[in-house]
Amino acid sequence: MTEHIVILTGAGISAESGLGTFRDEGGLWAQHRIEDVATPEGFARDPELVQRFYNMRRAEAVKAAPNAAHRALAALEAVHDVLIVTQNVDGLHEAAGSKNVLHMHGSLARAMCATCQARWDAPLVMTVSDACPSCGAKATRPDIVWFGEIPYGMEKIDAALSQATLFASIGTSGNVYPAAGFVAEARRLGVPTVELNLEPSAGYSMFDEVRIGPASETVPEWVADFS
Numbered sequence: 517m518t519e520h521i522v523i524l525t526g527a528g529i530s531a532e533s534g535l536g537t538f539r540d541e542g543g544l545w546a547q548h549r550i551e552d553v554a555t556p557e558g559f560a561r562d563p564e565l566v567q568r569f570y571n572m573r574r575a576e577a578v579k580a581a582p583n584a585a586h587r588a589l590a591a592l593e594a595v596h597d598v599l600i601v602t603q604n605v606d607g608l609h610e611a612a613g614s615k616n617v618l619h620m621h622g623s624l625a626r627a628m629c630a631t632c633q634a635r636w637d638a639p640l641v642m643t644v645s646d647a648c649p650s651c652g653a654k655a656t657r658p659d660i661v662w663f664g665e666i667p668y669g670m671e672k673i674d675a676a677l678s679q680a681t682l683f684a685s686i687g688t689s690g691n692v693y694p695a696a697g698f699v700a701e702a703r704r705l706g707v708p709t710v711e712l713n714l715e716p717s718a719g720y721s722m723f724d725e726v727r728i729g730p731a732s733e734t735v736p737e738w739v740a741d742f743s
């Protein structure tokens with residue numbers, strides 16, 4: 517039977533590809549202040565600092581390769597109806613071959629204009645002197661959803677959850693809403709839920725099933741159980 521699977525992913529699925537997570541020991545939020553690099557106010561205060569932060573992450577992301585977890589989800593999409601809702605801003609799901617990917621927190625591969633909201637493919641290095649290709653304003657920023665901003669795709673996500681036969685959450689600590697609330701919505705809709713994570717997330721008790729371990733092991737095993 518074709519399953520309709522909504523899969524939420526977080527930084528943990530890209531950890532074994534060498535990309536840092538946020539809240540693990542020594543993670544990104546231990547090295548940088550969220551209010552400085554992940555809020556509109558921080559960007560207004562010091563755009564140079566913010567561009568440097570995302571240039572560093574963009575340089576790391578383009579060098580990273582998908583791991584067995586990303587590849588397993590791409591294989592799953594060939595057999596079932598899968599929507600990957602990722603909080604990640606790297607392109608590793610697409611690099612692994614997944615087609616139906618929704619970046620709810622934006623993407624390092626995209627840039628936008630803070631003045632006219634135009635969006636385009638980001639250069640590897642962005643600077644505060646870059647001019648918007650549409651309106652010419654020197655107000656370009658990474659097309660990343662910062663704290664206090666509205667995530668992308670919420671209507672599509674809600675619609676997918678309402679049709680889902682399974683909800684899976686992979687590699688996320690379950691700390692940031694609205695993503696952290698998807699499991700409760702799935703339960704309200706009577707959709708079975710599973711969590712695959714290195715350790716129990718903040719919402720682990722909401723899941724019907726929890727598989728603990730590194731994503732490169734747990735995700736292929738979980739996908740194999742479908743075959």
Ligand code: APR
Binds near residue numbers: 525526532537689712
């Ligand atoms: N395999 C599976 N899970 C892992 C692995 C791994 N190899 N390594 C770490 N994890 C788990 C951690 O146990 C943790 O629960 O991944 C989770 C990462 O949590 P966070 O660092 O909080 O990242 P995430 O949940 O994606 O953060 C959500 O917060 O700051 C914002 O916008 C940012 O999208 C991000 C959002």
